[in-house]
Amino acid sequence: MASDNNMDDFSTDAILLRKIEYGDHDLIITFLTRDKGKISVMAKNAKKSVRRFSGAMDLFSVNHIQCAFPKKNRTAMINLCQTVLENGFSHIRYDVVNTAYASYWMEIVTQWLEEGKAQPDIFELLFTALEMVDDGFIRTEVISLLFQIRFMRLSGFSPGLDQCDACRTNLEDVHLTRFWFDFKAGRIVCPECRGSERFARESAGPFGGSARGCWVSKGTLKQLSWINTVEMSRADRIKFSPVAIREGETLLESFIPFYIGRHFNSLKFLQKMRSEI
Numbered sequence: 001m002a003s004d005n006n007m008d009d010f011s012t013d014a015i016l017l018r019k020i021e022y023g024d025h026d027l028i029i030t031f032l033t034r035d036k037g038k039i040s041v042m043a044k045n046a047k048k049s050v051r052r053f054s055g056a057m058d059l060f061s062v063n064h065i066q067c068a069f070p071k072k073n074r075t076a077m078i079n080l081c082q083t084v085l086e087n088g089f090s091h092i093r094y095d096v097v098n099t100a101y102a103s104y105w106m107e108i109v110t111q112w113l114e115e116g117k118a119q120p121d122i123f124e125l126l127f128t129a130l131e132m133v134d135d136g137f138i139r140t141e142v143i144s145l146l147f148q149i150r151f152m153r154l155s156g157f158s159p160g161l162d163q164c165d166a167c168r169t170n171l172e173d174v175h176l177t178r179f180w181f182d183f184k185a186g187r188i189v190c191p192e193c194r195g196s197e198r199f200a201r202e203s204a205g206p207f208g209g210s211a212r213g214c215w216v217s218k219g220t221l222k223q224l225s226w227i228n229t230v231e232m233s234r235a236d237r238i239k240f241s242p243v244a245i246r247e248g249e250t251l252l253e254s255f256i257p258f259y260i261g262r263h264f265n266s267l268k269f270l271q272k273m274r275s276e277i
């Protein structure tokens with residue numbers, strides 16, 4: 001039935017996560033879409049067809065895309081029929097460090113999200129984070145902390161930053177200034193518990209707790225919790241001290257690759273760029 005075919009076609013807003021050349025003329029493109037989550041599509045003759053694919057189809061650009069499911073071979077890839085560029089984020093693109101941050105976020109989303117599972121809240125988060133960098137009112141380092149911690153919560157692997165994983169004392173009630181963040185557990189442990197015999201016995205690492213982790217100050221943990229839950233419209237009030245930015249970066253940029261179980265080339269590049277500023 002003709003109506004079935006029409007139902008198989010769809011259009012949606014989409015952020016370009018990854019672009020791979022396929023043969024001489026085609027591209028395989030991975031998008032995060034508003035309606036259908038992460039999808040990979042075949043763009044036939046993309047390198048020649050300027051008319052069908054407006055804009056350069058660059059990484060992290062936002063496009064309105066039209067797609068068609070394959071009519072005969074149901075296991076074949078979705079076809080990308082047309083794209084219209086909605087936002088190329090030129091202020092990000094002309095800054096190498098901002099581009100490095102955005103590329104890192106694209107790689108996290110590409111590596112972690114399941115194909116074809118609609119996650120509109122993650123689309124909104126990524127879109128808003130890109131807009132915030134493009135606007136330039138908030139430091140990109142801080143937007144990156146906000147993106148990473150919220151992405152983890154929305155994808156269901158939030159780190160536990162509000163109480164000691166061993167004695168369950170709330171952060172507010174512990175009169176100590178530093179906590180150990182254990183990558184394997186994904187939770188904080190107070191210094192007293194980390195030094196205790198029981199914790200050392202129950203954990204695999206040679207120093208009590210798993211060997212993989214980092215020290216974080218209480219102030220940084222409170223700020224990370226705040227940006228995790230604050231209304232996005234109030235995000236412009238975020239004030240991070242240089243120490244909190246550095247500690248937040250160490251925690252999140254170590255924990256995310258550890259949790260996902262792979263190294264990110266984009267993160268290596270970002271950290272190299274940052275060290276050279």
Ligand SMILES: [Zn+2]
Pocket residue numbers: 164165166167168169189190191192193194
């Ligand atoms: Zn404790």
